[in-house]
Amino acid sequence: MCSCPCAAGAVVAAPVVLGAAGFTSAGIAAGSYAAGMMSSAAIANGGGVAAGSVVAVLQSAGKKSMAGLSTAASAAVGGVGAAAGYVASLFF
Structure with a gap:
């Protein structure tokens, strides 16, 4: 098993990255x-x-990774995802 810090960082960052993209526990x-x-x-x-x-x-990964976050944190990360999607839609 890899003991490099990048693997642990990926696990910690997964809920934030998935949520920022818009994959939240609520859908x-x-x-x-x-x-x-x-x-x-x-x-x-x-x-x-x-x-x-x-x-x-x-x-599915977004729902599972968000399960450990509080409702407020999940909503905040989802809001960031919605905002990022809107900004991206202006350029693409």
Whole structure:
């Protein structure tokens, strides 16, 4: 098993990164990068998001990683994800 600090840092950062992208414990945050990913996946798949797809796996990971955070922290991270998605939508 790797004992490098980068592995531990990745585990600690996962909830923040997933939440900032819009993958929250309550679902995908409206207007976020995750919402854009979900929309694209649904369009490509005929209206639904396929089980096991990247979006489905990240949403599952987001729910599990956020489970340890408080409701307020989850909402704050989700809000950051929505804001980041909005800003990104201005450029793409």
